[in-house]
Amino acid sequence: MIFEFIVKRFGFLKRIPLLPQLFDALLRVQALIAKPELLSWLDSLEKELQSWPGVSISMHKYGGSQFNYQGREIAHLHSNGLLDVRYSLKIKQELLTEGRISEHHVLPHTGWVSFQLRSEEDLKYALRLIEISCSMKIGHCSSSL
Amino acid sequence: MNTNTENFTLIKGFFLSNLFGFSLIGISKLLLLHPGVFVYTEFVVIPLLMGVISAWCWKDLDLKGKQLTTLSCLNGIIAIVLSAFILDEGVICLIIVSPLIFAFIVTGVFTGKAMFRKNNKNLNISIFSLLLLLFVADSLATHHHENMVSDVMLINAPAKEVWKHVVAFEKIEEKNKFWLFRMGMPSPVQATVDGYYQGAGRKCIFSNGYIFDEKITVYKPGQDLTFEIVSQPQDPEIMGHIDILRGQFLLKDNGDGTTTLTGNSWYRLYVFPLWYYDTWAESITRNVHLRVMDHIKVLSEKR
Numbered sequence: 001m002i003f004e005f006i007v008k009r010f011g012f013l014k015r016i017p018l019l020p021q022l023f024d025a026l027l028r029v030q031a032l033i034a035k036p037e038l039l040s041w042l043d044s045l046e047k048e049l050q051s052w053p054g055v056s057i058s059m060h061k062y063g064g065s066q067f068n069y070q071g072r073e074i075a076h077l078h079s080n081g082l083l084d085v086r087y088s089l090k091i092k093q094e095l096l097t098e099g100r101i102s103e104h105h106v107l108p109h110t111g112w113v114s115f116q117l118r119s120e121e122d123l124k125y126a127l128r129l130i131e132i133s134c135s136m137k138i139g140h141c142s143s144s145l
Numbered sequence: 146m147n148t149n150t151e152n153f154t155l156i157k158g159f160f161l162s163n164l165f166g167f168s169l170i171g172i173s174k175l176l177l178l179h180p181g182v183f184v185y186t187e188f189v190v191i192p193l194l195m196g197v198i199s200a201w202c203w204k205d206l207d208l209k210g211k212q213l214t215t216l217s218c219l220n221g222i223i224a225i226v227l228s229a230f231i232l233d234e235g236v237i238c239l240i241i242v243s244p245l246i247f248a249f250i251v252t253g254v255f256t257g258k259a260m261f262r263k264n265n266k267n268l269n270i271s272i273f274s275l276l277l278l279l280f281v282a283d284s285l286a287t288h289h290h291e292n293m294v295s296d297v298m299l300i301n302a303p304a305k306e307v308w309k310h311v312v313a314f315e316k317i318e319e320k321n322k323f324w325l326f327r328m329g330m331p332s333p334v335q336a337t338v339d340g341y342y343q344g345a346g347r348k349c350i351f352s353n354g355y356i357f358d359e360k361i362t363v364y365k366p367g368q369d370l371t372f373e374i375v376s377q378p379q380d381p382e383i384m385g386h387i388d389i390l391r392g393q394f395l396l397k398d399n400g401d402g403t404t405t406l407t408g409n410s411w412y413r414l415y416v417f418p419l420w421y422y423d424t425w426a427e428s429i430t431r432n433v434h435l436r437v438m439d440h441i442k443v444l445s446e447k448r
Contacts (some may be wrong), residue, residue, distance in 0.1 A: 025249075043211055
């Protein structure tokens with residue numbers, strides 16, 4: 001709720017260097033205090049994705065971890081467990097019917113979608129979402145989690 | 146890497162980052178670049194660079210995000226404890242500064258992790274140098290900030306009655322509501338005066354015995370009491386970082402048996418960044434006002 005409020009009201013500040021990273025660091029500290037298992041899930045997700053061929057991890061320009069496939073961004077993960085994944089509009093509509101993802105929290109009219117990690121079981125679905133995004137790029141990255 | 150080497154590397158990350166941070170602060174104090182002032186880069190760039198240094202020390206340990214966050218917070222605690230001893234900062238001050246330290250150390254560690262993952266030495270040195278340059282530029286810049294906080298309260302008593310309790314007031318016995326006062330930050334408890342005239346001395350006594358010596362500069366009964374702060378305690382708890390310059394109570398008789406009481410305070414701040422510390426200063430000053438004004442209201446309405 002605080003995340004949504006800040007992103008909606010103060011999102012325009014995201015272009016100030018380091019401010020999004022600072023915000024993400026605060027989300028990390030909050031998670032460490034309130035829900036430390038969330039940080040373990042984020043680590044599991046990153047570890048799994050690192051083992052996928054063609055996938056690399058970098059720092060997202062608006063805070064969090066960015067997942068790239070063949071050098072291009074396919075998803076990013078905020079430190080509150082919010083995963084944003086990019087699709088074509090057609091695939092996005094199909095995935096929305098599954099009822100587990102929502103429109104992107106900032107860009108609802110694009111191919112981006114958001115998925116909130118709430119439990120360890122959600123990791124499998126998160127990986128599936130990223131795998132689908134990879135396959136759109138004619139890739140063959142795969143999940144083993 | 147065996148456990149001993151791992152532990153040594155972790156300690157090296159804590160040690161080198163803190164050594165760097167405190168050395169930089171020490172050098173700027175020795176050179177008297179900004180005497181008595183803590184500039185914004187000391188709370189932003191130094192913790193950030195401390196995080197980057199830790200990340201560099203720990204880069205071969207293959208630490209997970211959760212471990213890095215925990216270690217960064219631990220490093221923040223070490224820095225805060227060292228500040229208490231080396232910089233002689235008080236507990237309340239450290240509570241106020243801690244969110245900045247934690248947030249920027251964690252940001253620095255994860256920025257460092259991303260920097261060293263790419264292993265672009267030229268880029269890394271450029272970023273590090275740029276941040277250091279920012280520190281030097283900020284240290285050499287002029288830092289002067291004064292602000293005024295104003296609060297208004299309606300009192301169900303005529304101005305004549307309110308005035309009796311504005312110039313001097315008996316001891317405040319009511320429990321503190323503001324969380325920082327409850328944690329031990331000094332709050333106003335009493336005001337005494339040498340006389341009821343312009344130029345008279347006034348004392349504002351705080352809960353821990355601190356006394357602010359004041360001189361009444363405007364004395365208009367039932368309307369305006371303005372006083373300059375002549376001397377104030379210099380203490381690690383906040384007081385060394387903010388100077389209260391002037392205080393004022395304005396009374397407006399509403400003609401219906403009520404009075405509008407306005408409390409104004411002017412202060413000078415010695416800690417930056419303003420977007421952070423001025424928010425705290427305003428909140429603390431406001432709560433000092435409200436503590437006194439609530440008391441004046443109770444005394445005035447008791448008649």
